[in-house]
Structures are given as structure tokens and as C-alpha cells.
Amino acid sequence: MSQTVDRALTILPLLAEGPAGLEEVATRLGVHKSTALRLLRTLCEHGLVYRQPDQRYRLGARLFALAQQAMESLDVRDVAHPHLARLNAETGHTVHLAVYEEGEVIYIDKVDSRYPVRMYSRIGRPVAITVAAVAKLLLADLPEAERREVARRLDYPRYTPRSTPDAQAFLAELAKVRAQGWATDLGGHEESINCVAAPIRGPDGRVAAAMSLSAPNVVVGADGLLALLPQIRRTAEAISAEYSGTAPGGPTGS
Amino acid sequence: MSQTVDRALTILPLLAEGPAGLEEVATRLGVHKSTALRLLRTLCEHGLVYRQPDQRYRLGARLFALAQQAMESLDVRDVAHPHLARLNAETGHTVHLAVYEEGEVIYIDKVDSRYPVRMYSRIGRPVAITVAAVAKLLLADLPEAERREVARRLDYPRYTPRSTPDAQAFLAELAKVRAQGWATDLGGHEESINCVAAPIRGPDGRVAAAMSLSAPNVVVGADGLLALLPQIRRTAEAISAEYSGTAPGGPTGS
DNA sequence: ACGACCATTGCACATGCTGCAACGCACCTC
């Protein structure tokens, strides 16, 4: 709606791809160099963009600080964390917490496996939305219309042979997940990694977040992971109860 | 420089404090409601701001994703992480990695202690700049003029009796740190927590980042932590060597 | 059902943004 701001904000994802010089920014924005310069200067003053010694621009430190503050103000996170840590302590596996917003699913907390395996997931990172167990739970709870709309717009990358192939399959999966109240990802993202997830509900009964337990096949097979389902659901329900009870003034949820 | 963008960006830190309605935003910005509305809409379209069901605004998910991408593109981080993880595995204590930028020091990586103690730090969060060991190293390496300027502008909160009291003491401490090539924080931020830090240098010899080992007194005393100094310095030097060697096209440093 | 409050819309005005062209600067070539 506001051309100037729109242009300025378009610079951010552009710089997220890597540092860029003034001319490159101007070209990719489709504006004159002087215009781009003024926008970049403004972004710099606010610390969202940093000008490197070599005069190229990249995203700046204040962005981290802002994102951090925003994340901390998500109250689901505070409520959930101790429970997630306990589940991790009991099972030893990686625990994730994710929320949905505007077509994206994002990890907002993670407790690492005590086994020496690394998952490439990271707090703040968008989730592989078509296959991740947490994503299925979050999308399954959307109103019918929005769910279909989102499913239609998505890409369906074939990470592995077991990845969800298309919108139709995805909607069917969501229906199943919705009915059973939990979700899995059995090698749909990385061949050898399985996840089991359960929903966390807010005061209004809607799914506010989702949590999952992930482990590679070498540590525990799909069966072994599924055996932990009751424990996962208990944890999720405990979080739901606490979160629903203590819900303060405004729902920060979703 | 650009009024409109400037106003729009001012909204972000404002919302970081917590969700706010249109009127509140307009008032605090000092503009008319209709103006604030258009700015907020633009921010929403870019996903930096999210409109809650209750029609209040808060920071949005794309902000996390952006910050995440930016952080991942800091190549110091990639180089350092395995070393940090190893140091953590060997010592069991919390390891931090931080960088300096525009008057702020920010944690960009962390490996948690294996002991059940929690530290208030978090990736992306600004560091207590006047007391943290990593901050001292990063500031100590600034050019004289900038160092004095930054020291002058800072606040000196008295977290504990051992916190750096004022600019003069801080500059003296920085001189010492600069000379000895490592830094400590002995109960300057939290009474019972000590840190020891070492610098990571880039290809140009300047301090590009700093790493620290932290532990509460109940786990290991200041002496015990200081005994690990050689190990910390070796780790930092290993990272420096690798980082200096592999420096690609443009320095993403600082 | 009424009133208060807040978000939203359309519009006239002029502010402040835009693009142009000229300048400065650093690096590179010959």
C-alpha cells in the first residue's frame, strides 16, 4: 500500500540471500540508484541493514535482536519449554515446537538430542511444510477453505520417495491427522529420520502450536518412536492445559 | 533519510515490546491513524508484522526467518560451531560465540552446558556489553577513537557489586584485555557466574568474533574455569586459523 | 437497542520522494 516502504522492505529478503552492492540492489528493485541509496541508508540507521567495510550491504544485527524479542514474547514458548526439556531428558531425542502463521510454519523452540546426530532444523527457520509432522497438525486445524487454499498454493518438493507428492495427497493426510489428533513424518523429509507430533491447543480449543519428537533410524526405528506417542501426547496435553488456563489479556497464539 | 520508511521501521521496536492496537501505534509514532494504518498494512504484507485475530499487531514470522537466514550467512558461525561443540563436549560448560556491530554485541551461537543450570543468554540477544567477557574482547579491538566514543555512550548498570562502574574503569579494563589477549567476567553480570573468553581473528588480523566458556560457581570456581584458559585459547586459535584461511570473496565479518 | 470506541475509507493538499545528470573517488590499465 505504501510504495516507499514496500520498496524498502523488498530489500530485506533480497539481502538475506547474501551481501549486495548499491547498484545490484537498485537494479533488482527496479529503481534508480539514488532511490535505493536513500532506502538503504534509512534501513542502516535502524540497524536492520549493515554496511560492510567493503561498502556492500547485508542484514544487520538489530534484526536478530528484534526477532529474538518477538520470539520471547510468544507466551506458548515460555509455557512449553520446561515440558519440552523434560521430554527430551526422558527420551533423549530432539524435541521441536512450531507455530503457523500466514502460510508458513516456523520452529520457535528446540531441545537437541543427546545423541551425536545433528538435524539441520533451527529455531526461526521455516519448516518443510508439506512433510513435517508439526506442519500437518497446524494446517489440519485451519478452517476448510483456508486449508484448501494453502494446500493449493504450496510446492510439493520430493525430498524423498515418501514425501507428500501433491495437494490431493496432502489434504487427505491432513484429514487423517485431524481425525486422529496426532501426526507423523516417516522419512518424508530425510530418508532416515522419523518424527511424531502432537498438537498444543489454546484457550479457544484451536491448535496454537505443535510439538514433535524426532529421531534417526539408527537410534530408534519408526516403531520405537511411535511407542513414545502416549508420552508425547501427555506432554502436549499438559502444555495445552497450562497454556489454556493461564491465557492472559490477548492471545498471542497461532 | 526517508521519512516514510523511517516511520515504518520505528514501528518494529515498538511492537517488539508487545502487541499494540492501531491507535496506540499512531500515537506513539506521532502520526495520524490513517497513516499508521497504511504503514502497518505494508509491514503486514511483507510478513514482518502479523495482525492477530483481536486486530492488534505484533511482530511476524518472516522476521524470524529473515534473522535466521542472516545469521546463517555469517560464515564465522559455520566455521566456529564444530569447535565450540567440541569444547563443550570436553568441558561440559556453556560456550558462547558473539560478534560486534554498530554499538551492540550479539550472541550468534551457543552450546548449552550439560549441567542443569540455565543461563539467561540466548542466540540473537544483545549481550550485557559493559561486563561480558566477549564484549570486552570485541570492543578492545576497536580503533582508539571509536572505542572511547562507544565507552562514553554506554550505560553502566550495576548488575552486581563487581560490574564495571563507569567509562573510565571500562576503558582501563579494555586496555588490559587488549594487552593480554583474553578476557574474563567474574561475577560482573550474575553474582555466581564466571566467564572466560578468547578472540577469533579474521584474515585481516582484526577481532571478528569472540567466544567464551561460562560456568556457575556451584559447578566450578573462578580458578577452575581459569585453568581451562589454555584450552579455550587453543580452540579460538583453531577457529581463527580456519576462518582466516578459508575467507572467501567478501568479508562477512564483524 | 443505544452509545462509545476503534478501525477504516475517500479525498484535497502539499510534502517528500523520485529520477536525472553531474561530481567525486578509488582502482586498474597502459
Added chain:
DNA sequence: GAGGTGCGTTGCAGCATGTGCAATGGTCGT
């Protein structure tokens, strides 16, 4: 070391764009 090329920077005239006002619409509380 002189000339050239590429990039960032500046000042300015014109007008597109953002601005504030006042009126409308929607929602909640009483």
C-alpha cells in the same frame, strides 16, 4: 603517472505519493 572505468554520492526540479481530516462502518458493552 596519466587516462579510463566502475561505483557510490549529491543537488535539484517536477510531480507522484504520502499525509491528515472528516465522515463511515463495525463491534462490544451496557
